[in-house]
Amino acid sequence: MNEAAHKPDDVAGKVFGIAMFVGGVVLLALVFFWAYHMFGVWDKREILKAEMTPALVGGGIQLGLLFVMAYVASLIATKGLQLYGVCRGVSAR
Numbered sequence: 001m002n003e004a005a006h007k008p009d010d011v012a013g014k015v016f017g018i019a020m021f022v023g024g025v026v027l028l029a030l031v032f033f034w035a036y037h038m039f040g041v042w043d044k045r046e047i048l049k050a051e052m053t054p055a056l057v058g059g060g061i062q063l064g065l066l067f068v069m070a071y072v073a074s075l076i077a078t079k080g081l082q083l084y085g086v087c088r089g090v091s092a093r
Helices: 011-040 044-049 052-088
Strands: none
Touching (some): 011 052
């Protein structure tokens, strides 16, 4: 007989997986929103007046943090999809 037919349907796992996926997507949207505002607020005249080394270091740190936040948010979304798939009985390959 088919094992999937005898498996109980894990509704809580599916709901948690979907919620985790949606949470990851929301976090990704927030990162992109912050990036848009962070780089859209810069006044080009002030950048030209600023010393280059502190401006480059500050911008590099901001870019690094945005990358890390986007990477973590995408990991959360991926784990949510994997959890949902496992609860449906679909194995990841």
